[in-house]
Amino acid sequence: MIDIFEILGIILTVFFLIVILILVIAILLISYSVKTKKVLFPGFVLFVLDFLYYPLKILTEKIGMKKGYIDMISNDMRNFINYKELSKIPFEDRILLLPQCLRKRDCPAILDSMKGFQCKNCGRCGIGDLIRFCDEKNIKVFIIPGGSFVKKVIKLTRPKAIIGGGVPYRT
Numbered sequence: 001m002i003d004i005f006e007i008l009g010i011i012l013t014v015f016f017l018i019v020i021l022i023l024v025i026a027i028l029l030i031s032y033s034v035k036t037k038k039v040l041f042p043g044f045v046l047f048v049l050d051f052l053y054y055p056l057k058i059l060t061e062k063i064g065m066k067k068g069y070i071d072m073i074s075n076d077m078r079n080f081i082n083y084k085e086l087s088k089i090p091f092e093d094r095i096l097l098l099p100q101c102l103r104k105r106d107c108p109a110i111l112d113s114m115k116g117f118q119c120k121n122c123g124r125c126g127i128g129d130l131i132r133f134c135d136e137k138n139i140k141v142f143i144i145p146g147g148s149f150v151k152k153v154i155k156l157t158r159p160k161a162i163i164g165g166g167v168p169y170r171t
């Protein structure tokens with residue numbers, strides 16, 4: 001007669017094998033995307049990356065891959081999934097939020113309580129160029145001093161799309 005521990009053992013083994021199989025499929029899909037620049041089943045890949053985020057993060061770093069690689073792939077997948085919808089939204093209804101940590105240490109920008117850091121385009125970092133580009137497209141840009149500021153900006157601008165920039169990986 002099979003006892004409860006044997007049943008549990010079988011269930012765990014099957015679960016483990018399914019996870020490994022899903023992981024292998026996701027890795028093959030990612031490799032294909034990286035090589036061909038064509039993305040297959042982005043929703044599935046994103047689900048696997050989210051579901052196995054921490055084990056994958058540790059695994060990729062252990063085998064010597066670039067720190068933040070999993071975040072980079074996740075962001076690419078998210079961008080790919082959202083691009084079609086985003087592209088339908090007029091530029092003037094979009095806002096770009098940049099974290100203030102992208103600025104240089106000696107950044108001369110002054111903090112405005114309603115508009116965030118006001119870039120002086122001093123050339124010490126790439127934000128000035130990015131703002132110029134967005135100005136041409138009529139996209140509003142905010143260099144945000146902290147998380148609570150995001151709510152304020154959303155209330156103020158009522159955007160239809162928010163683009164977040166420069167967050168390399170989760171903590």
Ligand code: SF4
Pocket residue numbers: 103104106107108109118119120121122123124125126127128
């Ligand atoms: S370009 Fe703008 S954000 Fe960057 S360091 Fe200069 S003032 Fe600061």
